[in-house]
Amino acid sequence: MLIFEHSHEGRASNAQLSAEVPMPASLPASALRTSKPLLPEVSEMQVVRHFTRLSQKNFSIDTHFYPLGSCTMKYNPRACNTLASLPEFTGRHPLGPSLHGQGFLACMFELQEMLKEVTGMKAVSLSPAAGAQGEFAGVAMIKAYHDSRNDTARCEILVPDAAHGTNPASAVMCGYKVREIPTGKNGDVDLEALKKAVGPHTAGIMLTNPSTLGVFDRKIKDIADTVHQAGGLLYYDGANLNAILGKVRPGDMGFDVIHMNLHKTFSTPHGGGGPGAGPVGVSERLKPYLPVPMIAQKGETYVLIDEQDCPQTIGRMSAFAGNAGVLLRAYIYAKMLGREGMSRVADYATLNANYLLKRLMAVGYQAAYPDRRATHEFILTLKKQAKEHNVTAMDVAKRLLDYDFHAPTTYFPLLIAECLLIEPTETEAKETLDGFIDTMAIILEEAKTDGAMLKQAPYKLPVRRLDDVKAVKQLDVVWTNKEESA
Amino acid sequence: MPFIPHTERDVEQMLAAIGADSIEDLFDEIPQHLRCGELEKIPAGMNEMEITRLMRERAAQDGTPLCFLGAGAYEHHIPAAVWEITTRGEFYSAYTPYQAEASQGTLQLLYEYQTMMASLMTMDVSNASLYDGASALAEAVLMAVRANRQSKSRKILMPRTVNPVYRSVTEAIVKNQAIELIDVPFDPLTGQTDLSALAQYAGEDYAALVIPQPNFFGVLEQVDELTAWAAENKMLSIAVVNPLAMSLLKPAGEWADLGVDIVCGEGQPLGVPLASGGPYFGFMCCKQVHVRQMPGRIIGRTIDLEGKQGFTLTLQAREQHIRRSKATSNICTNQGLLVTAATIHMSLLGPEGLRRAALNSHQNTQLLKQRLTKINGVKAVFSSAVFHECVISLEADVAPLIDQLAKNHHILAGFSLQENYPELGNALLVCATETRTEQDIETYAVVLDKLINS
Numbered sequence: 001m002l003i004f005e006h007s008h009e010g011r012a013s014n015a016q017l018s019a020e021v022p023m024p025a026s027l028p029a030s031a032l033r034t035s036k037p038l039l040p041e042v043s044e045m046q047v048v049r050h051f052t053r054l055s056q057k058n059f060s061i062d063t064h065f066y067p068l069g070s071c072t073m074k075y076n077p078r079a080c081n082t083l084a085s086l087p088e089f090t091g092r093h094p095l096g097p098s099l100h101g102q103g104f105l106a107c108m109f110e111l112q113e114m115l116k117e118v119t120g121m122k123a124v125s126l127s128p129a130a131g132a133q134g135e136f137a138g139v140a141m142i143k144a145y146h147d148s149r150n151d152t153a154r155c156e157i158l159v160p161d162a163a164h165g166t167n168p169a170s171a172v173m174c175g176y177k178v179r180e181i182p183t184g185k186n187g188d189v190d191l192e193a194l195k196k197a198v199g200p201h202t203a204g205i206m207l208t209n210p211s212t213l214g215v216f217d218r219k220i221k222d223i224a225d226t227v228h229q230a231g232g233l234l235y236y237d238g239a240n241l242n243a244i245l246g247k248v249r250p251g252d253m254g255f256d257v258i259h260m261n262l263h264k265t266f267s268t269p270h271g272g273g274g275p276g277a278g279p280v281g282v283s284e285r286l287k288p289y290l291p292v293p294m295i296a297q298k299g300e301t302y303v304l305i306d307e308q309d310c311p312q313t314i315g316r317m318s319a320f321a322g323n324a325g326v327l328l329r330a331y332i333y334a335k336m337l338g339r340e341g342m343s344r345v346a347d348y349a350t351l352n353a354n355y356l357l358k359r360l361m362a363v364g365y366q367a368a369y370p371d372r373r374a375t376h377e378f379i380l381t382l383k384k385q386a387k388e389h390n391v392t393a394m395d396v397a398k399r400l401l402d403y404d405f406h407a408p409t410t411y412f413p414l415l416i417a418e419c420l421l422i423e424p425t426e427t428e429a430k431e432t433l434d435g436f437i438d439t440m441a442i443i444l445e446e447a448k449t450d451g452a453m454l455k456q457a458p459y460k461l462p463v464r465r466l467d468d469v470k471a472v473k474q475l476d477v478v479w480t481n482k483e484e485s486a
Numbered sequence: 487m488p489f490i491p492h493t494e495r496d497v498e499q500m501l502a503a504i505g506a507d508s509i510e511d512l513f514d515e516i517p518q519h520l521r522c523g524e525l526e527k528i529p530a531g532m533n534e535m536e537i538t539r540l541m542r543e544r545a546a547q548d549g550t551p552l553c554f555l556g557a558g559a560y561e562h563h564i565p566a567a568v569w570e571i572t573t574r575g576e577f578y579s580a581y582t583p584y585q586a587e588a589s590q591g592t593l594q595l596l597y598e599y600q601t602m603m604a605s606l607m608t609m610d611v612s613n614a615s616l617y618d619g620a621s622a623l624a625e626a627v628l629m630a631v632r633a634n635r636q637s638k639s640r641k642i643l644m645p646r647t648v649n650p651v652y653r654s655v656t657e658a659i660v661k662n663q664a665i666e667l668i669d670v671p672f673d674p675l676t677g678q679t680d681l682s683a684l685a686q687y688a689g690e691d692y693a694a695l696v697i698p699q700p701n702f703f704g705v706l707e708q709v710d711e712l713t714a715w716a717a718e719n720k721m722l723s724i725a726v727v728n729p730l731a732m733s734l735l736k737p738a739g740e741w742a743d744l745g746v747d748i749v750c751g752e753g754q755p756l757g758v759p760l761a762s763g764g765p766y767f768g769f770m771c772c773k774q775v776h777v778r779q780m781p782g783r784i785i786g787r788t789i790d791l792e793g794k795q796g797f798t799l800t801l802q803a804r805e806q807h808i809r810r811s812k813a814t815s816n817i818c819t820n821q822g823l824l825v826t827a828a829t830i831h832m833s834l835l836g837p838e839g840l841r842r843a844a845l846n847s848h849q850n851t852q853l854l855k856q857r858l859t860k861i862n863g864v865k866a867v868f869s870s871a872v873f874h875e876c877v878i879s880l881e882a883d884v885a886p887l888i889d890q891l892a893k894n895h896h897i898l899a900g901f902s903l904q905e906n907y908p909e910l911g912n913a914l915l916v917c918a919t920e921t922r923t924e925q926d927i928e929t930y931a932v933v934l935d936k937l938i939n940s
Binding site for chain 1: 487488489490491492496497499500501503504505506509512513514515516517520521522524525526527528529530531532533534537538540541542543544545546547548549550551553555557558559561563565567569571573574575576577578579580581582583584585586587588589590591592594595597598600601602604605606608610611612614615617618619620621628649651652654655657658659662663664706710732733734735736737740752759760761762763764765766767777783784785786787788789790791792794795796797798800801803805806807808809810811812813815816817818819820821822823824826829830832833834835836837838839840841842843845846848849852871872888889892893896898901920
């Protein structure tokens with residue numbers, strides 16, 4: 001039932017109503033609303049019950065193993081939420097004087113410094129609101145850099161074919177053309193193809209390393225040299241930073257600009273689709289262009305610095321200072337991990353992924369790159385099952401839901417047929433992984449003996465497989481009270 | 487090891503299964519010369535008790551001043567149930583609902599959200615959120631340039647009464663696509679966008695006109711005239727509104743009877759705390775005809791293979807994970823959790839609760855204006871009706887007064903307009919929402935009077 005179907009005219013959550021006041025003369029009648037918006041008229045308990053019940057229809061990290069590749073669904077420590085929700089933090093107005101923000105700004109300054117250290121970059125701006133906005137900021141900085149040198153022929157951004165969809169989309173938002181670079185047989189970027197593609201029109205390349213294929217590109221230094229020699233810059237997509245935290249730093253690999261997804265690596269909640277936070281870090285030559293505001297230390301006090309202090313900045317990405325509450329949670333997490341904790345994240349994320357990969361291969365699944373080490377994630381391909389049993393990656397994914405496991409990422413990256421991208425993260429215990437492996441073995445058996453059954457999965461969830469085509473063709477995105485309830 | 491469950495025995499067994507001698511071996515594909523040593527500048531870790539102590543100290547430094555500051559972020563009452571439910575693990579720690587069957591809670595909630603927002607704005611459709619109000623305006627501008635098929639222009643008419651920081655964010659985001667924002671002046675007496683100044687652009691090709699309601703000065707714009715003018719001149723109209731105000735004022739979908747094409751804004755007043763400026767959420771609604779040009783996630787209702795109602799991500803062919811370089815926007819992660827809070831907030835307040843919060847905010851701001859302008863040397867700057875903010879002018883420089891009020895009296899006096907609108911003199915934008923009392927207003931007035939008149 002929808003919340004609107006619980007509604008009764010004249011009912012209200014009365015404890016939430018402000019005082020009744022007569023309509024003042026200070027508002028002209030012509031400016032006023034005359035229709036009543038379709039908001040539910042319900043009691044407080046009805047609201048609490050409705051949304052509590054809705055929540056129970058979700059899979060989440062707190063309730064399920066959630067091995068969604070490239071999304072880093074690790075445990076979100078409760079302390080991060082509790083402490084970021086202290087009333088002084090939640091009540092602080094963004095435009096309040098820095099005098100009433102020294103505690104908050106100290107946290108932000110220290111976070112900036114820690115992110116510089118783990119990435120090996122020279123300066124960091126925390127302001128982008130999510131990974132894609134960090135990408136936009138990063139590419140905009142590359143453009144500002146070339147423009148400042150009157151190097152305006154550079155109109156193309158190179159993107160490997162395995163890249164996240166946000167990479168080409170962000171490059172286009174910055175006014176660039178996108179050229180795809182193929183992947184070589186072993187999962188590394190095809191260096192020869194790259195060498196042919198670079199030239200005086202190359203503004204830069206956007207890379208994820210480890211890539212979305214779940215392998216570390218061993219020729220990263222050659223890639224960096226090739227692009228730099230052509231006059232282009234290197235952009236690092238930090239989506240997979242969890243794999244290399246405290247092991248190798250993008251700055252040391254030769255990258256000029258990076259964004260981090262704090263909602264992945266630094267364990268802030270994914271919230272059913274955000275909020276994220278996508279801080280950007282840069283090498284020396286891109287420092288002047290960082291988005292504002294940033295946090296600086298002046299003597300004993302912390303202050304926000306803006307356009308006046310950074311005249312060459314690419315500007316602001318949001319009205320205030322980015323997703324401050326997300327940044328606070330990431331800060332608390334980073335402080336709890338500390339120096340030793342950082343590389344431990346990569347250690348155990350990689351251990352879990354390699355264990356899962358080896359055991360899944362042992363029960364009969366095919367790895368996309370069987371000869372490579374897994375990083376923090378890896379890819380299985382169900383090409384064989386699709387051919388022999390007509391069972392697809394989607395069928396296996398849906399069947400996993402019946403067994404109380406969230407599905408891995410499906411059909412991404414696009415260049416691997418029938419793929420599952422699996423990322424267990426460091427916070428899962430061995431017995432959880434073992435349970436997942438046992439289930440995957442059962443599903444493989446089901447594929448062989450009863451493939452037709454898998455095509456109809458899931459069976460035990462609040463709904464069965466949904467008609468996505470109808471959802472597009474008979475677009476119903478807003479409920480109206482004229483119709484009967486379904 | 488914080489948040490890592492492995493015992494020594496687990497590690498041994500797992501390495502044996504992998505066929506590796508040590509965890510270190512698993513990193514053997516990373517070239518040795520690239521490896522970093524110890525991260526010296528990261529401090530040692532803290533346990534939960536230690537970090538709790540630190541964060542409480544930091545919070546205490548910031549205090550809880552009495553707030554008369556708005557300028558795009560507003561202190562409103564948020565029912566306790568809103569964040570109690572929003573931070574349930576099932577909402578808090580889930581991801582984007584890619585597996586619809588395992589995400590019906592989030593998906594249904596987003597469908598309910600879209601319905602509430604569309605109805606509050608009286609528009610046909612709503613998306614499931616953007617980052618914040620300012621970036622939502624930037625996306626609306628990009629969308630308008632795509633959607634206006636009658637226009638070849640990449641120019642947008644942007645009133646100076648639009649929040650200055652929204653204008654600068656929009657500029658930063660759209661300039662790389664050669665889109666130009668043209669300033670439209672305001673009437674210095676009314677604080678409204680100057681309709682006679684707009685006349686010079688009539689008959690020329692512009693993609694869209696932006697219409698704020700209320701505008702940055704808190705002033706109500708002549709929205710019907712502006713909307714009609716845009717339509718007459720073949721421009722799309724983009725409203726940027728305070729969503730709480732729409733429960734009290736004529737909604738954007740009814741302006742000039744025909745309604746605007748796109749409406750966007752900052753969702754923060756709907757259940758999101760001030761929290762140093764984020765995370766908030768941007769909202770966007772539009773007419774049905776433009777839906778395929780809309781950025782961001784959209785949820786649709788459909789049926790499952792047994793004919794039962796269910797919810798799923800729809801129109802994904804607009805999005806980056808499908809269309810890559812041809813997507814309507816690069817947005818992926820948006821502001822799902824904030825929308826969760828807003829949906830619960832709107833459900834708890836209902837039409838009457840929102841209207842009363844808006845009306846009480848208006849009343850308190852009227853009271854604040856009357857009280858402050860009784861002080862010798864304080865004047866109201868504009869003559870027009872306002873929603874819940876207004877501009878006052880002082881005889882002396884505003885900045886030092888703001889500092890003194892904050893430092894010595896723990897009062898956030900308002901937002902100085904001196905930097906963005908020097909022509910207004912020593913002008914201050916003040917706000918009193920429903921959370922302020924007569925006593926609060928009196929406290930502020932007495933202190934201000936003392937500071938400027940003694």
